[in-house]
Amino acid sequence: DSGVTQTPKHLITATGQRVTLRCSPRSGDLSVYWYQQSLDQGLQFLIQYYNGEERAKGNILERFSAQQFPDLHSELNLSSLELGDSALYFCASSVEGGRTYEQYFGPGTRLTVT
């Protein structure tokens, strides 16, 4: 158990809908990362927050947004969902935002868009 929690574990929704994925980092970790894992794209970095502020952006669609709250939990919002958004979404956290620190991953949320 990495100490990173994600809810829900599974999510099934229809095209055009909006969903929110939630992540709680390990106790004491300030940095949260979101990744998407799909068969065709592999593991792709989406976005990083550090202590409430956005730090880095990856291949995140404009339909997707995220935030980190004062208690350091983070939410990833996915809107106007398309079939291609079906994937496993991982949250990870690290002690700080530094490059030498490993990231610890949550169990993921499996999103299925029908």
Next chain:
Amino acid sequence: AQSVAQPEDQVNVAEGNPLTVKCTYSVSGNPYLFWYVQYPNRGLQFLLKYITGDNLVKGSYGFEAEFNKSQTSFHLKKPSALVSDSALYFCAVRDKEYTDKLIFGTGTRLQVFP
């Protein structure tokens, strides 16, 4: 751009034999390299990292990795494979020297046969 390559989609090895999972990298600046393992329906688990120092890095579950600057490689190794080591293994590199996001390889499926 920083990148890692995992040239083998799958590696098969008999239990008790040594295993190697290959990874090569392409970076500008110092390489910060990581290995993760993913078991079915689980998140990624951190195994080990190379930041600086000894070229042989020891990690969790008896795994180690050898950093080779001249060959730009960071191969994962284990002296004696277990059936329970069967999983998906990812090599990753920090995006740039001063950002935190991880860039993952395509993954190598390790199958250990009894």
